[in-house]
Amino acid sequence: MSLLPFCEWLASTSGSIALHESLYMYPLIESAHVLTLCLFVGMTMVLDLRLTGLALRRIPVREVVERTQPWMFLGFAIMVITGVLLFYAIPVRSYQNIFFRLKVVFLVLAGLNALLFHTGIFQNASSWERDPAPPARARLAGVLSLALWAGVIVAGRMIAYNWFDCDKPQPRWVQIATGCSYEQRQEP
Amino acid sequence: MDLLPLFQSFEGSGLGQAVRESVWAFAAIESIHLLALAMMGGAALLVDLRLLNLGMTERTTAELADEASPYFTLGLIVLMISGAGLFASEAVKCYYSTPFWVKIGTLVVATIFAYAVRNPVARAAEGRVGGGTRALVALASIALWFVVAAAGRWIGFSG
Numbered sequence: 047m048s049l050l051p052f053c054e055w056l057a058s059t060s061g062s063i064a065l066h067e068s069l070y071m072y073p074l075i076e077s078a079h080v081l082t083l084c085l086f087v088g089m090t091m092v093l094d095l096r097l098t099g100l101a102l103r104r105i106p107v108r109e110v111v112e113r114t115q116p117w118m119f120l121g122f123a124i125m126v127i128t129g130v131l132l133f134y135a136i137p138v139r140s141y142q143n144i145f146f147r148l149k150v151v152f153l154v155l156a157g158l159n160a161l162l163f164h165t166g167i168f169q170n171a172s173s174w175e176r177d178p179a180p181p182a183r184a185r186l187a188g189v190l191s192l193a194l195w196a197g198v199i200v201a202g203r204m205i206a207y208n209w210f211d212c213d214k215p216q217p218r219w220v221q222i223a224t225g226c227s228y229e230q231r232q233e234p
Numbered sequence: 235m236d237l238l239p240l241f242q243s244f245e246g247s248g249l250g251q252a253v254r255e256s257v258w259a260f261a262a263i264e265s266i267h268l269l270a271l272a273m274m275g276g277a278a279l280l281v282d283l284r285l286l287n288l289g290m291t292e293r294t295t296a297e298l299a300d301e302a303s304p305y306f307t308l309g310l311i312v313l314m315i316s317g318a319g320l321f322a323s324e325a326v327k328c329y330y331s332t333p334f335w336v337k338i339g340t341l342v343v344a345t346i347f348a349y350a351v352r353n354p355v356a357r358a359a360e361g362r363v364g365g366g367t368r369a370l371v372a373l374a375s376i377a378l379w380f381v382v383a384a385a386g387r388w389i390g391f392s393g
Contacts, residue, residue: 073391081383083268088276095305102301105293113290117283199272200265207261 048225053137065135072135079128086121087195089114097163097188099179107175107184111168142224144210149201156194163187237329244325253323260323267316271383274309277302278348278379281356285372287365295368299356310345317386331392337385344378 095101096110133140140146167183212226253259280302283289328334355371
């Protein structure tokens with residue numbers, strides 16, 4: 047099943063066209079998206095650095111989680127809302143952009159990593175949360191989180207570049223990864 | 235004093251040419267710039283939110299400031315180095331860009347404010363600085379860095 051028809055329909059809606067053609071709305075939404083990095087990824091980094099034992103070593107992990115979480119959630123909410131709007135403005139090109147797809151993969155992996163941490167080693171945090179350097183599994187979760195969110199940021203920034211766009215000749219692997227040739231052949 | 239010749243020489247420098255002629259360099263440096271932004275922003279917010287009594291209130295502001303400041307300074311240094319690379323590749327465009335001048339002007343003020351005012355306030359003994367002053371310093375810090383980052387993003391939209 048391809049999401050291309052859905053993205054094409056999305057691109058034809060008046061809201062998408064208005065955003066795409068707007069002089070200020072798109073840049074404003076993009077700026078909000080970028081600036082919220084400080085809140086969301088910045089707070090996530092604070093927690094990750096605590097988990098890897100590099101910062102806030104004297105503060106119990108649960109205290110760091112509880113105190114940074116509201117800000118992380120706020121940042122994440124703004125990120126998702128502005129991110130969805132950015133996608134809504136340019137649906138087809140984003141969908142067929144290799145960096146966008148890479149970003150989604152990193153996002154899912156970062157989400158899984160957070161879920162595994164919260165349902166796993168964090169469940170018995172009381173036994174290790176005061177350790178300056180947490181156990182290996184918690185440190186691993188911190189390192190993976192740092193790496194995956196860095197991947198999300200880098201891939202996200204690269205969406206702006208058209209090196210691998212479908213509108214020019216691409217190697218076979220790029221066509222497969224971006225769904226260019228395969229999906230365009232399905233059109234009547 | 236006309237700065238245009240100076241900016242032209244930045245643009246013509248080896249660094250400026252290398253970044254401009256490479257397909258990947260600008261994008262790669264921009265990514266590093268954003269990663270450092272997240273690090274510096276997180277470190278700044280950790281202390282500013284504490285000054286506003288909205289963050290990790292079980293800890294003293296001084297303790298958090300001690301923990302956050304290496305990451306704040308590291309982030310700022312990486313931002314400035316990567317920013318210099320981005321700037322060199324399009325210095326003349328920056329010369330004619332209002333957002334660029336807003337960003338640089340605010341950056342100078344924000345950096346001085348961070349080390350001359352905010353750090354001493356954050357590290358002052360408990361109760362030495364009143365709540366109103368602490369909140370004002372935190373809001374000024376957030377506002378200054380917000381303008382630096384927002385104006386920086388706007389350089390890319392203009393021109």
